[in-house]
Amino acid sequence: xxxxxxxxxxxxxxxxxxxxxxxxxxxxxxxxxxxxxxxxxxxxxxxxxxxxxxxxxxxxxxxxxxxxxxxxxxxxxxxxxxxxxxxxxxxxxxxxxxxxxxxxxxxxxxxxx
Amino acid sequence: xxxxxxxxxxxxxxxxxxxxxxxxxxxxxxxxxxxxxxxxxxxxxxxxxxxxxxxxxxxxxxxxxxxxxxxxxxxxxxxxxxxxxxxxxxxxxxxxxxxxxxxxxxxxxxxxxxxx
Numbered sequence: 288x289x290x291x292x293x294x295x296x297x298x299x300x301x302x303x304x305x306x307x308x309x310x311x312x313x314x315x316x317x318x319x320x321x322x323x324x325x326x327x328x329x330x331x332x333x334x335x336x337x338x339x340x341x342x343x344x345x346x347x348x349x350x351x352x353x354x355x356x357x358x359x360x361x362x363x364x365x366x367x368x369x370x371x372x373x374x375x376x377x378x379x380x381x382x383x384x385x386x387x388x389x390x391x392x393x394x395x396x397x398x399x400x
Numbered sequence: 401x402x403x404x405x406x407x408x409x410x411x412x413x414x415x416x417x418x419x420x421x422x423x424x425x426x427x428x429x430x431x432x433x434x435x436x437x438x439x440x441x442x443x444x445x446x447x448x449x450x451x452x453x454x455x456x457x458x459x460x461x462x463x464x465x466x467x468x469x470x471x472x473x474x475x476x477x478x479x480x481x482x483x484x485x486x487x488x489x490x491x492x493x494x495x496x497x498x499x500x501x502x503x504x505x506x507x508x509x510x511x512x513x514x515x516x
Contacts, residue, residue, distance in 0.1 A: 321504075330404070330491050330507030331443070376443070386433075387456060388505070390443040 290314065293377060293391040301399055306364040308394045310377035313358060315389070317379040320353055320360050325374045325393065334375075335362075367398045402427065404494050404508035405474075412514045413482050421477040421511045425494030432475040433493040433505060434460075434467055443491065449475060450497065482515045489513075 292311045300306050310320070318339055323331035337344045337353045337360070344351045350363040364371050374395045378388040405424040413419050425432050434446040445459040449469040460467065464482075469475040479486055489512050493505035 328509070330493075330509050333504050333506065336502065336504070378443075386448055387445050387458075388443075389445075392440075392442040 291377065291379060291389060291391040293375075294394040295392065297395040297397060299397045299399060300367055302367060302369060304367055306367050306371065306396055306398070308362040308375050308396065310360040310362065310391055311358060312379060315358070315379055315381060316355075317381055319380040320351075321378045321380065321388070322349075322351055322360075322362050323376045323378060325376055331376055364396075367396075369398045369400050372397050404429075404492055404506055406490075406492050406508035406511050408511060409509065410512045410514070412516065414516050415483055416481050419479040419482050419486070419513055419515075421479075421490050421492075421513070422474045423477070423492030423494075423508060424474040425492075426506055429494035429496055429506070431495045431497040431503075432469050433495075434475075434477050435491045435493065437489045437491060437510070446477070479513075482513075484515045487513055487515045 290313045294309055319336055321336045322334045324334055325331045335344055335346055335349055335351045337351050339355055348365045352361045374393040376393040377391045380388055404426055407422050411419055430450055432449045435443045436446055437443045447460045447467045448456040451469055452471050464480045466478045489510045491507050491510045493507045495503045495505050
């Protein structure tokens with residue numbers, strides 16, 4: 288069956304360090320992969336999208352990589368800040384039209400001052 | 401510059417009652433999506449609608465659940481005869497509907513439904 292896995296354990300890091308979150312998938316060939324941030328009691332907020340033919344994408348302190356051979360995406364936050372503390376979700380778009388996203392359970396990140 | 405608006409934010413219903421969840425998309429967006437989120441299951445797609453048209457309802461339970469997006473007014477997710485298992489956070493998202501993978505979905509803050 289199709290599956291998306293993210294680190295189930297919470298990630299705790301010191302302020303200023305780089306946080307790296309993992310998203311692995313099986314039995315998909317996604318056209319796009321997206322990362323969202325979700326704070327408690329709020330809806331997900333879109334961060335970055337990467338296409339299947341892109342290896343890496345950057346936006347300010349965020350970087351996403353996409354390895355279709357390993358079936359894995361890594362999400363990096365450099366120079367992390369306490370305000371980066373949240374749950375980060377990855378979502379796959381199989382069809383290329385972004386209509387029906389398949390979601391991971393998310394990884395909780397805590398950045399300690 | 402309002403984003404996606406959902407109401408109510410919290411809804412409490414007794415078993416057997418009806419729940420109506422409302423979603424107003426972002427200005428200029430013509431596509432609406434509904435998701436359900438449970439703590440151990442993550443976000444699950446329920447239904448995708450355009451104005452006056454259900455495009456994909458493959459994630460929606462066949463009984464008791466329905467959705468609409470009328471020509472005027474918000475999208476409504478309706479749950480009839482609620483049961484305790486319906487307790488969850490329900491999120492609505494909207495997009496421009498430009499097509500292609502860059503048609504990003506923007507989410508509302510959700511409605512937390514509690515069934516007593």
